[in-house]
Amino acid sequence: MNICAISTPAGVGGIAVIRISGKQALEITDKIFQPINPEHTLTKTPGYTARYGKILKQDNTTLDEVICTVFRTPHSFTGENSVEISTHGSLYIQQETLRLLIHAGCRLATPGEFTQRAFLNGKIDLTQAEAIADLIAAQSASAHQVAINQMRGGYSHKLKQLREKLLHLTTLLELELDFSEEDVEFADRTQLKNITQDIQKLLEHLTDSFATGNAIKNGIPVAIVGETNVGKSTLLNLLVNEERALVSDIHGTTRDFIEDIVTIGGITFRIIDTAGIRNTTDTIENLGIQRTYEKIEQAQIILWLIDCTEVSEHIEWLADRIIKRAQDKQLIIVFNKLDKITTEEQNVLLQLFDNYPAEKIFISAKNKHNTDTLCQQLVAAAQIPNLSEQDVIITNMRHYESMQAALQAIRLAQYNLNNSLPSDIIAEDIRTCLHHIGNITGEITTNEILGNIFANFCIGK
Numbered sequence: 168m169n170i171c172a173i174s175t176p177a178g179v180g181g182i183a184v185i186r187i188s189g190k191q192a193l194e195i196t197d198k199i200f201q202p203i204n205p206e207h208t209l210t211k212t213p214g215y216t217a218r219y220g221k222i223l224k225q226d227n228t229t230l231d232e233v234i235c236t237v238f239r240t241p242h243s244f245t246g247e248n249s250v251e252i253s254t255h256g257s258l259y260i261q262q263e264t265l266r267l268l269i270h271a272g273c274r275l276a277t278p279g280e281f282t283q284r285a286f287l288n289g290k291i292d293l294t295q296a297e298a299i300a301d302l303i304a305a306q307s308a309s310a311h312q313v314a315i316n317q318m319r320g321g322y323s324h325k326l327k328q329l330r331e332k333l334l335h336l337t338t339l340l341e342l343e344l345d346f347s348e349e350d351v352e353f354a355d356r357t358q359l360k361n362i363t364q365d366i367q368k369l370l371e372h373l374t375d376s377f378a379t380g381n382a383i384k385n386g387i388p389v390a391i392v393g394e395t396n397v398g399k400s401t402l403l404n405l406l407v408n409e410e411r412a413l414v415s416d417i418h419g420t421t422r423d424f425i426e427d428i429v430t431i432g433g434i435t436f437r438i439i440d441t442a443g444i445r446n447t448t449d450t451i452e453n454l455g456i457q458r459t460y461e462k463i464e465q466a467q468i469i470l471w472l473i474d475c476t477e478v479s480e481h482i483e484w485l486a487d488r489i490i491k492r493a494q495d496k497q498l499i500i501v502f503n504k505l506d507k508i509t510t511e512e513q514n515v516l517l518q519l520f521d522n523y524p525a526e527k528i529f530i531s532a533k534n535k536h537n538t539d540t541l542c543q544q545l546v547a548a549a550q551i552p553n554l555s556e557q558d559v560i561i562t563n564m565r566h567y568e569s570m571q572a573a574l575q576a577i578r579l580a581q582y583n584l585n586n587s588l589p590s591d592i593i594a595e596d597i598r599t600c601l602h603h604i605g606n607i608t609g610e611i612t613t614n615e616i617l618g619n620i621f622a623n624f625c626i627g628k
């Protein structure tokens with residue numbers, strides 16, 4: 168079946184791109200396309216060639232002047248004959264061109280169907296298909312780098328090497344089973360142990376990378392916490408460069424968390440403004456404070472904001488509630504309203520907070536003083552490594568779950584090897600490991616999994 172869809176974002180723009188893919192993609196497009204040179208029909212056009220002409224309506228009047236680019240099987244994204252029509256960005260032109268293509272023999276593509284066809288036709292594996300969606304959604308340099316590495320096949324290459332090692336192992340063990348009556352040992356047990364250990368280390372490295380990959384893909388959660396009226400909402404507005412939170416001198420203004428996304432130094436952060444922590448009898452405010460505690464536990468970085476001019480006598484009470492929830496997290500103590508205190512007073516504050524293990528910085532959120540340094544501290548606290556084209560990082564929960572299952576299987580194989588269990592049991596462990604890795608790349612998959620993956624794509628991709 169031949170499919171078509173608009174590939175550019177919805178709305179009016181300078182141009183729009185409409186894609187057609189299928190066995191008769193060239194013939195169908197020729198029915199509505201009239202090239203300037205009558206001999207340059209798309210069916211006679213070589214691949215990777217663009218033709219200029221008109222889209223004709225059914226009454227043979229001109230709808231638009233366009234450029235059609237031809238991609239011939241198998242050298243196209245989908246592996247099928249494909250055409251991309253570049254029209255002017257009018258919504259009417261886009262919809263009318265689609266209607267003409269459907270009348271000529273196409274149907275509308277479903278979400279992700281072009282990429283799904285590329286996968287089914289062997290142009291890409293499933294990890295590369297998912298990387299395309301990640302690349303489209305990337306909001307930071309680091310997320311883009313991870314997605315482009317995966318789309319180019321770096322992750323697939325690593326998994327292919329892993330599968331080859333596992334297949335080598337299972338082949339040797341299967342040979343032993345075929346000649347079990349002769350009591351022949353094809354696989355040296357010491358070699359098997361070394362190989363399974365190497366595989367286990369690689370799987371552990373990949374699963375451990377998920378924490379970093381998930382932070383890169385979805386953003387690093389940063390909770391701004393502290394007492395009421397210390398400038399938390401002002402700091403949020405400053406970091407996201409937008410008036411997202413209501414700022415007031417009234418204590419307890421923020422009663423629920425407010426969250427927004429910002430990119431700093433090529434890294435995506437999810438900045439969360441929380442309700443101020445204090446003793447209160449207000450039921451609604453107490454619910455907000457409870458959510459503050461939850462956000463502290465969920466965050467990766469904690470910004471504990473303190474008013475330089477009014478350090479509360481309840482500071483130890485407050486520290487107990489923040490620091491115990493910030494264990495194994497990056498804590499930065501931010502002294503706000505720097506413009507209202509002296510250098511001597513700064514030193515007194517540093518001494519007062521000397522026992523708290525955290526980075527410390529003085530800023531003025533209102534006057535934007537020293538906030539660039541705070542941003543630098545956020546980037547450092549994110550602990551995102553500098554990524555190269557060779558780095559392989561897991562960012563997908565589906566991959567992580569399959570990798571965890573594969574790791575469990577190879578650990579069981581190694582345990583059974585160490586305890587001299589029969590070859591058929593060890594071979595089954597390795598086959599299980601192979602199965603889970605095959606689930607990641609799509610060598611072993613189901614229509615339900617494919618439906619879930621490609622349903623999250625935009626139409627036209």
